[in-house]
Amino acid sequence: MTLTDTNSWTGIREVLLRRIHNRIWQPGELIPHEADLAEEFGCARTTVNRALRDLAESGLVIRKRRAGTRVAINPPQRATLTIPIIREEVESLGRSYRHSVLERNLRALPPMLHGAFQVSLSEDVLFLKTLHFSDERPYAFEERHINLDAAPDARDLAFNEISANEWLVHNAPYTHGDLSFFAVNADETLCRKLDATTGMALFAMERITWAGEMPITHVRLIFAPGYRMRTEI
Structure with a gap:
């Protein structure tokens, strides 16, 4: 993925999602802070925050104020449903x-x-x-x-x-x-x-x-x- 791809929150979310699925970040592990990720991806911290918020809403990460963000130990298992044409x-x-x-x-x-x-x-x-x-x-x-x-x-x-x-x-x-x-x-x-x-x-x-x-x-x-x-x- 190029730097341009990660200028959007959706691009960053895909990178973070791959790291979780590939067990680069293990279940229960604390992931890097928003500021560190923003520096890595060359984007605003708010963009990283949006990507992490989406992962939290899907149950893949757990976010706690002042305690950081951790990979969920038991993420929910969901069917993938899209609106079909x-x-x-x-x-x-x-x-x-x-x-x-x-x-x-x-x-x-x-x-x-x-x-x-x-x-x-x-x-x-x-x-x-x-x-x-x-x-x-x-x-x-x-x-x-x-x-x-x-x-x-x-x-x-x-x-x-x-x-x-x-x-x-x-x-x-x-x-x-x-x-x-x-x-x-x-x-x-x-x-x-x-x-x-x-x-x-x-x-x-x-x-x-x-x-x-x-x-x-x-x-x-x-x-x-x-x-x-x-x-x-």
Whole structure:
């Protein structure tokens, strides 16, 4: 890694992460002070602090005021989950992809989302219903609310050429999110959209992403029969 790469906190985090994974710093070991790391990387101390804070939030290091930063002895084991671009997910299976926007409008946030997706109740959000296809067969049905304070350019997009899923991944960077998985029984509407039979259990997920304290989007995805989710551990 070059000096330029380590001018950013993300670059420094990757170097520190490799040292932890390669056991250059052993579990429980005190790592160098922020000032020493800043001198090593030729950057501001605040940049090092940001990198260490991110490692602490992930549970890989333990930070205590005046006691320094130590490598965690028992770091949490987590699955790696990223927000997939559905087009890429379908194409990775060797299939053709397309999507269809079924509904698009500006509307007030539904009351059932007020607690989880805290946007200004005086402002409309962009609501979309989208059906994703794999080889011309239904793949996933999406219902999405977009906070236009977080993604103002979305107001003028029809999302016919590029799906909201893909556009947001590229244009609305998120810092964190909440994700839940569950099953839903196919009702008449889902049967029509996803080629399911009445009462069939379908894989579903809900996700909210934030940029700091500002919510970006709330999405509910329901997948066609046979869908499997895979991730790395």
